[in-house]
Amino acid sequence: MMDMELEKANGNGTAIEGQIGLDIGTANVVVAYNENKNIKNLLQLNAFFTIPYSKVTKKTLLREETMFFDKDEKHYILGTAAERFASTFDSSTRRPVESGLLNPREVESIDVIKAIINRLVKKSDKRNKKICFSVPGDPIDNPNAIVYHESIIRMYLRDLGYSPISINEGLAVVLSELSATNFTGIGISMGGGMCNVCFSYLSVPVVKYSIQKGGDYIDSMVGRSVGESPTKIKMIKETGLDLSAEPSGRIEYGFHIYYDDLFSSLVQSLRQVLGSSDNVPRLSTPVPIVLSGGTVIPRGSREKFKKALDGVSLPFKISDIIIAENPLYATAKGALVMAITEDADI
């Protein structure tokens, strides 16, 4: 039942050609693939919204090619459409992924994430086609937390006919952005639910971890401080927040405070984790840090991060801090690079 409706909602259901990179984040699911030697992306909001079942509503949803499925007398509206519905009902969307991992508080999180993935990548046209999906690093204070999340996604992609491999989100950022340094540097993906960090040396993920704080944390803390909903705060953040300008008004002050707080937590974790690792090699040349993810899109994030990093002692010197060329798509692009490389290795 569920599959049939998705089929209709998905249009013709043609699979993507070639290898696929898939970034499953808290806020978005992004796909990267090659088309005529150019990398293309597809993006869906990783969210859902439920409305009571009715025949009339269902007809409308099908007519408008809305992504949804039905279960337990409810319509589950998925992806970008969910936000539209939520705003119509003056409510907030729900998330199948929370803090980077499958949301244990949402019973339907697995069905929802499967449906969104299905919408984006479709069933594989060839047996064992390579798909590389991103997984977060183990949270600093919660090791082995990703095993369940990773296994579920892997199983589902295998069901769709793919040969799935996983890549750490931070490493994906390095593979996407740091070819100039032979994939040596620190990749940080700052998404909605968490910040993923990987120090890569010649593409070897020497240190990888995550902290469970991200854009959502900023939205919720600013919202709490000024008495506005996180959804509204997120909208303000995404429509022209400029962290390089002096703050004016309570909301902007809030953004400055919680961006500083997030960056400070991040660099302190960097200092702590890199400092205590046995594997960090002695490097004679400084290495770059690349920042990606929706949280670093506002202007001035780079400078704010640089300020937080000043005075923090790491086991090696930092040459530069750069923002990914396209912060929303860097992880998926890195995953695609990995999928292509793995295929070439075979």
Add this chain to the structure above:
Amino acid sequence: MSLPVFVYSPDEIRARIISETLKAEGIASAIFTSHFELDDALMVRRLPHVVIVDVKKNIHEEQKFLERLSLRLPEAVFFIQCDLSDRPVLENITIANKIVAFDPIAPEYIRDKVEAVLIARRRFSIKKYARIGKEAFRQTGRIFFKAIPIAITLFIGLAGGYLYWCVATLPDIETLKDYSPYETSKLYTQDNKLLTEFYVERRTFVPYDRIPKHAMEAFIAVEDARYYRHHGIDVIRIISAFWTNIRRGAIVQGGSTITQQLAKMLFLKPEKTITRKIKEVALSLKIERNFTKREILVLYLNHAYFGERAYGIEAASQVYFGKSASDISIAEAALLAALPKAPSKYSPFEDKERALERRNYVLRRMLKTDSINDLIYDETIRKKLPEKAHRRNFNAPYFVDYCRADLEARYGDRLYTSGLTIYSTLDYRMQQIAERAVQNGIDKLKKGKITDVQAGLIALDLKSGQIKAMVGGANYSDSQFNRVTQAQRQPGSVFKPIIYLTALKQGFSPNDTLEDSKTFFMWNKGGEVWAPENYKGIYHGTVTLTKALSLSLNSATLNLARKVGLKNIIKTAKDMGITSTIHPFYSSVLGASELSLLEMAYAYTVFANGNRLKPMCIERIIDREESTIMEPRGEKKQVINKKVLKNIRSMLRAVVLKGTGKRAQVLMRKVYGKTGTTNDYADAWFIGFDENTLVGVWVGRDGRLPIFEGATGASVALPIWIEFMRDIS
């Protein structure tokens, strides 16, 4: 498939770091993460030229494997990556061709070494082919016509190739720009008293402006008088040395410049080969091109070895004269300049006469090079040499060991190489008082012919949990075993307040009553019946909780334990931070389960202010760039509410006012605490506190024999506690 390099590491990431480094230079390698895989590969693959073995933290397990491997691969060069602390074990491993590197992994160093081995192996092949070619040519019978020009061409080719190889395999001097030598880390008390130094090479880096001019002139005068006039190589000096050595018929003068010596110290092995000499010259020229004379001199002075485990001029000044390099006199500078040539030979502590002769030679050279005038020379040459090395007497050794373990866990080998300045939480004045109090306590026993008794004391700040004083035994040089942190002893009655706290948490009040009469209990799971006795066999009938605790009544306490439940008591103990196992038997109620003084003292903080505190020995750590890299905050967790806190404090106050801790009234201030004595008088305890400081004292013997018949917490441990509390106020 033939791979020249095998990389073995149980940690795949570490193996990949090495392998990818080599790959980036076009050197193929195979990775193995188990002995089995490597053994397998050796059976089916061509043997490797280089085997890189990562034995970090596994040296003892890997030692036999390494030796077996080296027998199987006699031609291979073994590159061993290990922990600095593994060095002694490694020295005992007999492998002919080994290169050792210490953690962290230095990819460029590994790459250079592997490249050098592989290039050298290829060179041998060229030699072999040259020999075959020569033989074939001889057979043609035209040797006189062709051999000479071919030999010349071959010689020029080989010599050129050899020189090219020497230069091509030079180490990268760019690393000098981030010069970061092994530097000593120093541990201080909170009030800035040096406690100890952690080092591999005792070295403190000093910049140019803190080295006196006359010291630099002394080194230049004796080591390299034309230092400012050459570009790394002093041709005039080489010729002069050559001529002098021929005239004397022995090597009496060297031709190496300061730059050459620096190149040798930093990058090359101390072997005497033509290859090393060529590399030394090439490196010196390279260094001179990239660094100023001032930078080279500073690097040299900070890196040279001066004997007595002192590396660099600052450590040497401290060891030989007990002062900083910035304060040394001309005579002292001359002695230091005399040393690097042969530190033990010219040591004033080894051969005074020879040392004096060499120092005066330096002074003559200084006079000759106009660094000093006749007047200063005459005055300086009469100065005496130092009599003995200045070694520091380090304080609070048990505490230092405790900090060292904590710091090693955080920083590993970097503790010994990174030049950290570490401020501990120790209060130097309190530590001295603690050491004196423990010593007096032990001496008092000795006077009564009671010997071989040990004691431990810990004092901690009740607001932060910082350790303010720690004495782990009677004499550190006799026994390094720390009775505060390492000894697991039966706490006896100091454990009892935990039972009373459990009761208060369940709603009992200090004035509730209990029966103190002979009662039978199951001793353990085996079902043995046990009737614990009160001290001196006296039973008090119906008593209040306060009285039962203050007089430390065993029967009453066990009756209370039965009411509140063993499980609840164990939970209370865990909530208070006790991590040792508390066995679920009634004997534990009277303190039969062993634990450390450190644990027990920190548990008592709950009685003092309701909070469980975390042991804290480090206040702040500063790296050599003077950035604070760690400043831990004390961790506290409220365990009991205010009402319960007030009641337990009043009960522990009653111990001092009316009970077994009466002696503490001599302090004439409000203090709280509890005595503890084990059945056979093997352990005597007192743990107590005032509003600021909590102090725990334990007295006993390492062999768990009785201290003496009748030795109690009140008679043996409490006097030490009182002396400490009296003297700190």
